[in-house]
Amino acid sequence: MSKTQLPNIAVIAGGDSSEFVVSVKSGANILKAIDTKKFNRWLVQMQGQQWDVFQDEKKIAEVDKADFSFTCDGKKIKFDFAYITIHGTPGEDGILQGYFELLNIPYSTCNVHSSSLTFNKWFCNNYLRTFGIKMAVSQKFKTGETIHPEAIAGQLGLPLFIKPNAGGSSFGITKVKEVSQIKAAIEKAWQESDEALVEQFIDGHEFTCGAVRLGGKKVIFPITEVIPQNEFFDYEAKYTPGATEEITPARLPEELTAKCKKLTADIYDLCECSGIVRVDFILKNNEFYFLEVNTTPGMTATSFIPQQIAAMGSTLQTIITQIIEDKLA
Template identity: 55%
Template structure:
């Protein structure tokens, strides 16, 4: 009998549009001969399942079931692909833990930790992982621009502490631009990071581990003519994504080993993706993505293909690893 899989998308942040695209990608990747697939949309005021005819059916929050005709459908597994709250910060993971539904991503603690860039960077820094120097600010805090520039130099990146897809991110080249950049970031989050500019090659590396098996994907090199890898670069084609990355084998292996180490240090689960800037031969971790984008052109599917793997098999391993846990 086929297992019922919920591909959980949506969310309450600006990244909802990306999440819905990722859900379509995952729907195409999972073996439909093995599983019954349903796209669930979870956002404030609406939890529903999208039926094949396009209509939506409410989800019963008591057990995450829904009605299909005269039948009540219960799920065996949830593949979370919400980028942002509540699917990337541990809230949804906690709910699934409480109702006993296996899910694809990191647990409550790890999801919350990685979602908070400031906390995650400082946690991993304690284990010797290199990260960019930064200043952490709360909304309403008095900004001392001169002190920030003295510490970090220029340019700097101003970004929301807990958001993704480059929403609210600005590359600041002059001190006069700092206040506007902060205002933009604070529209997305109540906490903001100002990071030192790392001058180097941007790469990203995916990884997953299941019982008795560890897989680290080839690196993707990110090249854009834009000021940085912003939303247009990510989703509107203003970028070259080169997989495998055009860097030396020794450096590639160093980043792959580092990605595997970060996976273990966090106690991660499912597929994660770690972003880096390589400056003067040293990889600096930018952030850890525990629900990485999964559209057909996203980094992870690119890396799976470059590794010579079948993405249906990768999805199957992740699902079965949790269902049979």
Template identity: 55%
Template sequence: MKRTIAVIAGGDSSELPVSLRSAETIYAAIDKEKYQVYTVEMQGLRWEVRLPDGSVAPIERNDFSFVHNEQRVTFDFAYITIHGTPGENGILQGYLEMLQIPHSCCGVLPAALTFNKFACNQYLKGFGIRVAESLMLREGFEILDEEVVSKVGLPCFIKPNQGGSSFGITKVKTVEQIQPAIEAAFGESSEVIIEAFVPGREITCGCYKTKKNEVVLPLTEIVSKNEYFDYEAKYNGASEEITPAPIPEELAERIQLLTSAVYDILGCSGIIRIDYIVTSDNKINLLEINTTPGMTQASLVPQQVRAAGLELKNVLTEIIEDKF
């Protein structure tokens, strides 16, 4: 009998459209000969499953089930592809774990920690991992321009502490830009990071592990046509993404080893992607960790999977079967 899989998409952040596109890729790739697959869209209290005839049915939140053809359907596994809250910050993970429904992502603590960029980077700093100098502001707190300049310098990045897809990020070059950038970041999150600019090459690495297998994917170098790897660069072609990254083999191996180590330090599960800046003297600086990375056709992980000579269908099967 086929297992029933929910591909959960949507969410309550600006990343909802990206999440829906990721869900399309994942839904298309999951092996339909092995699994019965449904897409579940969540936005606020609207939880709906898409039925084969194109209609939708409400999800019963008490047990994450729905009724189709007068039969109640429950899920054996959930593939989480919500970027942002509640799918990337541990909230959905906790709900599913209470219902004893296996899922594709890490547990509550690693999800919550990695979603909080400042807390995660400070935590990893304790393991000797290089991260940029940064400050964190909570809503209602203010900071003087002079403090920003003295503590992190200019240029710097001001961005939401909890969010993705480069929404609300500003590369700040002048003192006059600081306060408007903070205001823009607060539009996406109740916490804001002010982070020192680290010049270098942007490299990203995907990874997944199961009980039987460990795969660190080929690296990608991102060469943005814009000031940085913003939304336009990520999803509308304003960047060159080179996979495998054209860097020395020894450096590539160091980045892959670091990715694998961070995966284990945090207790990750399923596919993750870690972004780095590599300076001119080959020092590796961790930017952030994505525990539910984008999976659209334009996203980096699917590119890396193809470069590794793997089929996304088989990768997803590995991840699903690992939980049984």
């Protein structure tokens, strides 16, 4: 097949959340992993209404949103597939997925329904809880709602985690140890999302596990053990070199490894996921407590998923190639 006949793959990065910079790094790493013998690769950076096509880090065109195409050197190029690496809106909450559904363009992630469910932590938690998935007790507060810190502390205890209901990369999250900190922490979360979650603190160790469906079969990646030097796995701990020790595969006995992988597989199915997904847990007294589902997880060179794929003896290029080929079939 000639270069001009190869499918045109758009790696989509950017977005409209605080995770823009992380997404751009993820997009660059995914772009690098696209097999150029099988696909033509293009980077599409989105922010608001500005959708631009980049090649060799230079903007070469604007995207025609009517059919997800662009014109270069007088030639119209239509994208055949969208690899979404936007963390946050509009790439992780179902909005972009709806656009591609309308245009009948295959894409890498969960569908509209699954993306919107998993992005809203409150909805996802309450849905999974009905299937017996263990997790922290939580309360939700909308922007501007009256806060009664003493009542919250009385019901959930201290310390607490307060975080945005929709968002990622630990932006807007606070570990609260005193009643006097609750109101400010909720207001901080409201800066990232119009709803804040106040969660009971579970004192345990954090683990994360990736999964993907390839050729109709689920592949569960090796588990990563997360040991932050900070008090919890905040933005600084995630993205500062040396701020967190990450051990893949995790130092878990066989029984707990199997338990975590089964839980990851169950959550993948219950949420009707597609593409690469990462599920985060806290382990306490040999029980895994669900934290959240990431349907467009970080894919930078040092992110968990690339680490897990390497530990599995595979490569990012191999996995991405199969995802694209499965969806294009």
